Amino acid sequence: MDVMPQQDPESRRPPEPSQEDPHAQHDPHAPQDPYVMPAEGATAVPPPPPTLRTTLRRAAFGAVAAGVLLAGALVAVPDRKDDRPKEPGPVERAEAAATAGSPASLSDLTALIGDRQKWVEAHPGDAPSWATLGSAYVEWGRRSADAAYFGRAEEALKRSLEAQPGERGNGEAWVGMAALANARHDFLAAKRWGETVRKQDPKTWSVYPVLIDAYTGLGDVKAATAATEKFGELRKGVPALARTADLYRGQGWREDALATAREAADRATAPAEKAEALHRLGELAWERGEPEEAVAQFDAALRTDAGHHASLAGKARALVALDRTDEAVAAYQSVITKLPRPAYALELGELYASLELDGDARSQYEKLAGLLEQAKAAGVDESVVQARYESDHGDPAVAVELLRGQWKKQHRSAAVADALGWALHRAGKSEEGLEYAQQAADTGVRNASYAYHLGMIERELAQYGPARRHLQEALRTNPAFSPLDAPKAREALETLGEPPPGGPGDMQPPPPPPPPAPEPKRESQPEPRPEPKRESPKPKAPAPAPSQTAPAPSKAAPSSPAAVEADASKTP
DSSP, X not given: OOOOOOOOGGGGSOOOOOSSOTTSOOOTTXXXXXXXXXXTTOOSSOOOOOOHHHHHHHHHHHHHHHHHHHHHHHHHSOOHHHXXXXXXXXXXXXXXXXXXXXXXXXXXXXXXXXXHHHHHHHOTTOHHHHXXXXXXXXXXXXXXXXXXXXXXXXXXXXXXXXXSOGGGTOHHXXXXXXXXXXXXXXXXXXXXXXXXXXXXXXXXXXXXXXXXXXXXXXXXXXXXXXXXXXXXXXXXXXXXXXXXXXXXXXXXXXXXXXXXXXXXHHHOOSHHHHXXXXXXXXXXXXXXXXXXXXXXXXXXXXXXXXXXXXXXXXXXXXXXXXXXXXXXXXXXXXXXXXXXXXXXXXXXXXXXXXXTOHHHHHHHHHHHHHHHHHXXXXXXXXXXXXXXXXXXXXXXXXXXXXXXXXXXXXXXXXXXXXXXXXXXXXXXXXXXXXXXHHHHHHTOOOOHHHHHHHHHHHHHTTOHHHHHHHHHHHHHHOTTSOTTHHHHHHHHHHHHOSOOTTSOGGGSOOXXXXXXXXXXXXXXXXXXXXXXXXXXXXXXXXXXXXXXXXXXXXXXXXXXXXXXXXXXXXXX
């Protein structure tokens, strides 16, 4: 468990200023502090003035001592300009993070945005600065869940392309447009922007993260794998390890994902990068059904970077699994004010419903509707979250319509396939829903909700053996995967009961064929023994069938072996 130590608050406090001013003049007539002891040997009578010879000797000695001390100071004190480089400011840190492909802290990102805003006001033709500003807007909007910044990002990126088209080397503006499309969940547009950059310059490493997100959203596992491998070739270090861990996680390679994520967390140095790596470890622990480990990792991420609000949402989810619901509600309420993502609002509403707080659940669902409207107005497609709400708490037919639209847009990730299968089941079309739910499970991802949905659909279709197996898989993967659905999974298993003693009926071998009827008993006869060779009459050949053309057979026939042999000798 990688847990960052918490800094002592006293170490962040500046040192207190000194109470005594060394340059203040001493007033002999001022009242003395009764708690300050006089110097050793001091008297009330002032000493006599020194002689001229003593004064000259002291002056000469002081000059020599001052020279020695000055020379020693010049040798001992190094030049701070050479040995101590200037500490990078927030703008430099944000630029360094972008150059490395790592996330910047929100405070550094804010400083970068302010710096570029002032610069482009004075230099409106600086295409790279406009591209940097637009990409920073995208990152801020994504990490703060403030979709209003996406409109500013689009405007800044268009200004960059007007000053310098992408065909003339402004590929970073194209990369920014791809990132903006991903943030709006328009993965097909992101794919087009990204592939345009890759075609122009395949070695532009910054395009591969946006291509990975686009391919993942489209459900193209093969292309996402190839883009991840190429990114690892061009950009070593923590960003490549993080992307590789996400790839393994999406394919269900849990052990490989965990090992790679741990390596990324160990090698991360910047606070924002470290917090992101710890958050990934928390997500993996949650999916394994280890809420205590998940809480520890999310807490470590928050101590490393207090602005990593997604870790607060992850902690709230894990607290529910630990039955610490009061703390979970407080964490959810806090994170929704700081990071108002619709998915978090839906989770809090379902938590209220599981606690039978129906009024709070309805209020939360109303807030969810407002967040969905805001996202839609800003051009962000939140159809999957809205469909999840409609399937379980609203109109399943609306959910089916929303998700069919996603499927037509080629958004065919495991999440979309699972949501569409479940919406069809809830709308009374379980046979059609089974196909999509099975497709989500076939990706290999270890998601308890996917297994639960598949098992419930199979149960509805009277496929009791597979249904039992997938419901058990859901609870084995994460026993508390949902405050509403996990109890339903256990109840469904109890209803199905234990499998029959011989295994599921549809997996038993066919019954063996009935044995043949016994033959009637008859006396056993000894097997005939071979007789010694001796001349024996040949058996008669069967007479040919009579015909009209053939002559009638002779009535006289040889009746003895000698006659037969005589007739045979006459035959030519």
